[in-house]
Amino acid sequence: MAEKSFSTHVNQIYLPGDSVVLSKTDENSNAKIVLGPGLRKYGKQILVTKPGILRTKSSPPTYWIDCHHRRYVPARGDDVIGVVTNKVGESYKVYIGSSEEASLSSIAFPGATKKNKPNIQIGDLVFAKLLIASADMEPELVCVNSLGENVGLGVLSTNGFLFTVPLHHIRKLLNPECTLLKSLGKALPFEIAVGMNGKIWIKAKSVKQTITLARAISMSEHMNKEEMNQLCKKFIDRQAGF
Amino acid sequence: MKETPLSICEKQCVIQAVKEGQRVDGRSLAEQRKTCITFGTEWGCCQVLLGNTRVMAQVSCTIQVPKSSRANEGMLFINVEMSTMAAEHFEAGRLGQQGIEVNRLVERCIKDSRCIDLESLCILVEEQAWEIRVDIHVLNHEGNLIDAATLAALGALCHFRRPDVTLDGREVIVHQLDERDPVPLTILHYPLTLSFALFDQGKIYALDPTNLEERSADGKLVLGLNAYRELCTLQISGDGVFIRKEAVLSCANVAASRAVEMVEMLKKCLAADAAERIKGKYDGLVSSVALEAERITTQSQATAYFKTPVHNLEENADEESLSVPKTKLVKDQGIVTLETKSDVSSSESDIEMEPLPPASVVKKRVYEEIDIGNDSEEEPVMLITKELT
Numbered sequence: 001m002a003e004k005s006f007s008t009h010v011n012q013i014y015l016p017g018d019s020v021v022l023s024k025t026d027e028n029s030n031a032k033i034v035l036g037p038g039l040r041k042y043g044k045q046i047l048v049t050k051p052g053i054l055r056t057k058s059s060p061p062t063y064w065i066d067c068h069h070r071r072y073v074p075a076r077g078d079d080v081i082g083v084v085t086n087k088v089g090e091s092y093k094v095y096i097g098s099s100e101e102a103s104l105s106s107i108a109f110p111g112a113t114k115k116n117k118p119n120i121q122i123g124d125l126v127f128a129k130l131l132i133a134s135a136d137m138e139p140e141l142v143c144v145n146s147l148g149e150n151v152g153l154g155v156l157s158t159n160g161f162l163f164t165v166p167l168h169h170i171r172k173l174l175n176p177e178c179t180l181l182k183s184l185g186k187a188l189p190f191e192i193a194v195g196m197n198g199k200i201w202i203k204a205k206s207v208k209q210t211i212t213l214a215r216a217i218s219m220s221e222h223m224n225k226e227e228m229n230q231l232c233k234k235f236i237d238r239q240a241g242f
Numbered sequence: 243m244k245e246t247p248l249s250i251c252e253k254q255c256v257i258q259a260v261k262e263g264q265r266v267d268g269r270s271l272a273e274q275r276k277t278c279i280t281f282g283t284e285w286g287c288c289q290v291l292l293g294n295t296r297v298m299a300q301v302s303c304t305i306q307v308p309k310s311s312r313a314n315e316g317m318l319f320i321n322v323e324m325s326t327m328a329a330e331h332f333e334a335g336r337l338g339q340q341g342i343e344v345n346r347l348v349e350r351c352i353k354d355s356r357c358i359d360l361e362s363l364c365i366l367v368e369e370q371a372w373e374i375r376v377d378i379h380v381l382n383h384e385g386n387l388i389d390a391a392t393l394a395a396l397g398a399l400c401h402f403r404r405p406d407v408t409l410d411g412r413e414v415i416v417h418q419l420d421e422r423d424p425v426p427l428t429i430l431h432y433p434l435t436l437s438f439a440l441f442d443q444g445k446i447y448a449l450d451p452t453n454l455e456e457r458s459a460d461g462k463l464v465l466g467l468n469a470y471r472e473l474c475t476l477q478i479s480g481d482g483v484f485i486r487k488e489a490v491l492s493c494a495n496v497a498a499s500r501a502v503e504m505v506e507m508l509k510k511c512l513a514a515d516a517a518e519r520i521k522g523k524y525d526g527l528v529s530s531v532a533l534e535a536e537r538i539t540t541q542s543q544a545t546a547y548f549k550t551p552v553h554n555l556e557e558n559a560d561e562e563s564l565s566v567p568k569t570k571l572v573k574d575q576g577i578v579t580l581e582t583k584s585d586v587s588s589s590e591s592d593i594e595m596e597p598l599p600p601a602s603v604v605k606k607r608v609y610e611e612i613d614i615g616n617d618s619e620e621e622p623v624m625l626i627t628k629e630l631t
Binding site for chain 2: 123207
């Protein structure tokens, strides 16, 4: 396959085995280039290892392949939603969709001490940040920042609904340019937690509203901006009673 | 691998939604997911899509020595395979509890209801008979495997053609497919299963449950029915679930009318497949892939979603109050199984069947008139009829 240059072929489809070349500006600058998921340096070449679309962002110049994924591979710093499956001593085992269950210490909550532990039942949902995510170790979750402060993480209410979407959809929803969640919120107020592991927790006033919102979000997977706007418009019209 | 744990949050939401008469995927309680039946290029290959649940069945045949107890009959063998591809907790080569349940229920629905005329499969009494083997492969598990598996198995059996045989004295000649047209199986009736998830101690039931609903439900009611509204199988499973007999009857009524529609749909698909084959340009399962490519359009889905569901359980409830359904035992020939406890489920549920009314009580029966190629030789055992008073 013909070699493609990064800058001119951003947002194009690549297949495993394709090679990509750097653009002149990236080659000449001394700045480090970050290769994200789906790209690998092989000798002097940069090879594609996953089928998908080439994406980029500047400062530092970062390139990755955006492909359809359902399985989550833990990455340090990701906010994820997990299901508490077991309590082992001072820590909880949390299912986050990775190959190994993550551990969450019972004192890694805002204001928690050895004596004052959070009340967590098996089957509860937690929204937590990945502190350790290496290939050979058990992932570790925390619900506080490095100063032990509350940063909006913690146990999620059982009144909401949890559903799973492919990972690329999560990235699309969390993109600052994506207005879907905001426009939906104009029609129906809701609480949402979006985990990088493909899980979304959502809670609106009633179960009916929760379900409608959840279905609207999962339906928007293959939509572009315009279609999303149309969906939101329809949604708002419907709420208004048209 | 372990099955994805079910959170309290999901379970509560499903139960709450069902109590309010709706479901997490936007359907109403008596609505099925979109069903799609496709046939392969080979005879006897059928793939069923029930929402995202995907099951494929392949029928094959061999000549065997018939059983000494049934010397003039062929054999039917049903085998279920659940690969790890379908769900993370399935194990390759081992069926597990769920797999055994599916296998046994498909067997009860198709084999024990004697929908295939096995006597026509005999070539030489006590010497040679056809053994029909149905291999059911679960390709994706998204709830309600039993219904998908039975529909796939039935579709494959209807689609299957065996090589023609002739006898030269006592010598059996098996003709190649190009030498003589292959022969379809004799199908006496078309049994299907329809599953209901039971919630709130059996007071609420939801047709065609998804995986999430199956796991959140108290129990499950599986009904096997054919297009004559005859009951072939009944199973209630779950941990300590009680169900009222009225609920069983109204479920059976909903299921019976759905079974009629589904058999009609299967026949339409079979007819379309036959028409395609006559044209000669047949692409088999490839067409199903093309169908899915269409499905990934966006606005079309959005409009479909905002439509209000057609089926409504409340309407059914109204009908039932007007004409009380009665279950009637006509004749017992031992072909129909009516069991209230599951073979594999850990618990049993106690159901008292209403004492059956004498035949004279039934004044008028409303039958669904459906043209089915072959008439059933067997007398129906259970009839679900609507009595008009």
